[in-house]
Amino acid sequence: MRESGVSMVEMLVCMAVCATLAALAAPVFTDLTQRSLAAGASNQVLGLLNHARSEAVMRRRSTGICPTTDAHSCLRTSEWGLGLMSWVDENANGLRDGDEPVMRVMDTGDFRGQRLLGSPGRSNLGFRADGRSAGQNATLKLCGRDGALSRKIIVNNGGRARIEASRRPEPCPPAT
Numbered sequence: 001m002r003e004s005g006v007s008m009v010e011m012l013v014c015m016a017v018c019a020t021l022a023a024l025a026a027p028v029f030t031d032l033t034q035r036s037l038a039a040g041a042s043n044q045v046l047g048l049l050n051h052a053r054s055e056a057v058m059r060r061r062s063t064g065i066c067p068t069t070d071a072h073s074c075l076r077t078s079e080w081g082l083g084l085m086s087w088v089d090e091n092a093n094g095l096r097d098g099d100e101p102v103m104r105v106m107d108t109g110d111f112r113g114q115r116l117l118g119s120p121g122r123s124n125l126g127f128r129a130d131g132r133s134a135g136q137n138a139t140l141k142l143c144g145r146d147g148a149l150s151r152k153i154i155v156n157n158g159g160r161a162r163i164e165a166s167r168r169p170e171p172c173p174p175a176t
Contacts, residue, residue, distance in 0.1 A: 038150035041111050042142050042163045045084070045153050048104055049125070049161040052086040055103055056127040062089040062134060063103070064096060066124035071105040072098075076123045080140060081116035083108045094126055094134060114150070115143040117173060125155060133159045143172035 006014075048065065056063040066074035068085045074096050075082065084106040087096045096102075119138050126134030133155055142151040149172050152164040 034144050034146065034150065037112050037114060038142055038144060038165075041114055041116070042151040042153055044106060044110055045116065045140065045142075046161055046163055048084060048086055048106055049153070049155060051104055052125075053127045053131050053159050053161070055086075055088065056129055057131045059088060060129045062092040062094075062126055062128055063087065064089045064094065064124050064126040064134075066096065067118070068105070069108070071102060074124055078118045078120055078123070079115065080118045081108060081111045081114060084116075089126060092128075094124065113145050115172060117141045117143065127159050131159045133157050141172060147172055 052063040052065050063086060064074075065084060065086045067077055067080040068074055068083050071083070071085050074085075085096075086103045086105075088101050088103065089096070090100050091097065118140055122135075122138060125138055128134050137157060138155045140153040140155075141149055142153065144150045149166045149170045151166060153161060154164060155161045
């Protein structure tokens with residue numbers, strides 16, 4: 001009489017097949033996770049930009065966006081992944097003064113370990129009361145945890161922001 005169950009050899013073969021499949025799936029899963037994190041962070045930044053632009057038009061006042069760590073003052077850095085805030089630039093000077101209202105804030109945790117780099121020499125973005133960009137084109141670069149460029153968030157002179165996914169691997173530039 002034969003007992004039901006599996007033999008040790010059958011169990012080992014099954015475990016070897018499962019381990020091989022898991023090893024093949026791990027890089028794909030890691031890549032999928034990186035792309036999902038990049039999409040989430042870039043969509044949040046795009047939402048912040050679009051909100052600031054629409055508020056500029058609705059309020060008929062300039063608005064601004066800048067990197068921040070305290071949700072009160074702007075930092076003069078190209079490292080925008082420390083946190084972002086948008087504010088109403090009531091005197092249209094391109095700088096956040098202490099009494100100007102903050103509209104939205106993104107914390108450093110919203111970037112989930114990714115870096116967001118601004119254009120060199122540009123520590124803020126702004127929108128005029130008609131929705132146009134207050135300055136020249138700007139590109140924000142989102143860098144993954146692996147140090148590779150994953151997305152670009154581009155704001156044109158007309159004020160329209162868009163996301164461009166990186167098609168080929170390229171390293172992220174250093175912060176300035």
